Amino acid sequence: MTDTTDSVLEQAAAWRDAGKGAALATVVTTWGSAPRPVGSQLAINEEAEFVGSVSGGCIEGAVVTEALEVIEDGKPRMLDFGVSNSQAWEVGLACGGKIQIWVERVN
Known part of the structure; x- marks a missing residue:
């Protein structure tokens, strides 16, 4: 993903300034295999x-879904996603990992 943190934040602010509800998701912790580092962000309207990007695939879709709820109710959320090493091995992945993502409304 070529979006920089600055461009993600600028887009979130632009949506807010245009009167659209917006949320910001930020990777706060990782363990093991994680596709994006701590500090990666995703802005959602x-x-x-x-x-932006906080992960990929089904995790990113779940983050967007949660962000829409955060925009609606204003309650921030800590999201946890992970897979153990043994679970990863069962589906053909080399290792497991964990990621925590903080989602908050842009006010």
């Missing part, structure tokens, strides 16, 4: 448009 109320129409499910997004920029």
Whole structure:
């Protein structure tokens, strides 16, 4: 993903300034295999448009879904995703990992 942290934050602010609800998701911890480092961010608006990246695949889809709820109710959330090394091995992955993502509304 070519989006920088600055461009993700700028887009979130632009959506807010245009009167759209927006949320910001930030990777706060990782363990083992994680596709994005701590500090990676994803901005999401109320129409499910997004920029940036916090993971990929089904995790990123789940983060967008949670972000839409955060935009609606204003309650921030800590999201936990992970797979143990043994679970990873069962599905053909070399190792497991864990990622925690903080999602908050942009006010």
